[in-house]
Amino acid sequence: MAGNLSVTFWGVRGSIACPGHSYERYGGNTSCLEVQCGPHLLVFDAGTGLRPLGNKLKAEGPRDIDLFLTHSHLDHIVGVPFFPPLFDSHSKVRFWAGHLLPDRRLRDVICTMMVAPLFPVPIDIFAAATSFNDFSAGEVLRPHEGLTLKTAKLNHPNDATGYRVEYGGKSICYVTDTEHVAGQLDANILELVAGADILIYDSTYTEEEYPHFAGWGHYTWVQGVRLADAAKVKTFVAFHHDHSHDDAFMDGLANDLAKARPGSQVAREGMTLTP
Numbered sequence: 001m002a003g004n005l006s007v008t009f010w011g012v013r014g015s016i017a018c019p020g021h022s023y024e025r026y027g028g029n030t031s032c033l034e035v036q037c038g039p040h041l042l043v044f045d046a047g048t049g050l051r052p053l054g055n056k057l058k059a060e061g062p063r064d065i066d067l068f069l070t071h072s073h074l075d076h077i078v079g080v081p082f083f084p085p086l087f088d089s090h091s092k093v094r095f096w097a098g099h100l101l102p103d104r105r106l107r108d109v110i111c112t113m114m115v116a117p118l119f120p121v122p123i124d125i126f127a128a129a130t131s132f133n134d135f136s137a138g139e140v141l142r143p144h145e146g147l148t149l150k151t152a153k154l155n156h157p158n159d160a161t162g163y164r165v166e167y168g169g170k171s172i173c174y175v176t177d178t179e180h181v182a183g184q185l186d187a188n189i190l191e192l193v194a195g196a197d198i199l200i201y202d203s204t205y206t207e208e209e210y211p212h213f214a215g216w217g218h219y220t221w222v223q224g225v226r227l228a229d230a231a232k233v234k235t236f237v238a239f240h241h242d243h244s245h246d247d248a249f250m251d252g253l254a255n256d257l258a259k260a261r262p263g264s265q266v267a268r269e270g271m272t273l274t275p
């Protein structure tokens, strides 16, 4: 039905995948979201969560996909060679990235990952119709009729891009791999997420952990809640969980977050949110 907007989480971890029993409930795959905008399928980030998403899509038949990257650190692109739609000659996959211009191009970066002796086969093995689209964070993208993506530059080593998807009068923001300047909210992000229905935000560290990792380009759910309050966001979602935070730890974090901002969510694999 036109007007339907939803987000499903296929990977919620930062930095490295963490399989194992103690990560079963929240999930161990790295960043990957499926965003459905009516008939249009958008994917955000290509972490290890891209593989199970791709398996689901393969079972549904050929697809037309726009895949937006926040940036090209390995935890956000390592799933690319394992995305079944790329091996389907009837599918189309358009890649997008906003953090590389003017010095680099997305196609070259993916080629640099899929090159011997790091990887046995180059991107020529993809059978789908692919395109690699570079833009500059801050641009507004309109890949389909009625669908708008606003973008903003994030504060992260080697840069990253935050996204705001607007469709059918609703909005979902995906802002991960970013860090504020201590004591002040990021004006770029405040503008991007103002009044959004859903804000998915980099909540890698706790307040206690953060001082040990200042400058690494990540932040905390406490800072995210401040941002969400200031921007009058409806639903805050903690995302990009640290690989040291197992299920028991995440339960505690979820409790603290629910008290601090009722209605907030902790991202977990398999969860779908509809604004």
Ligand SMILES: [Zn+2]
Pocket: 014, 015, 031, 073, 075, 076, 177, 240
């Ligand atoms: Zn990351």
Ligand SMILES: [Zn+2]
Pocket: 071, 073, 156, 177, 217
């Ligand atoms: Zn990163």
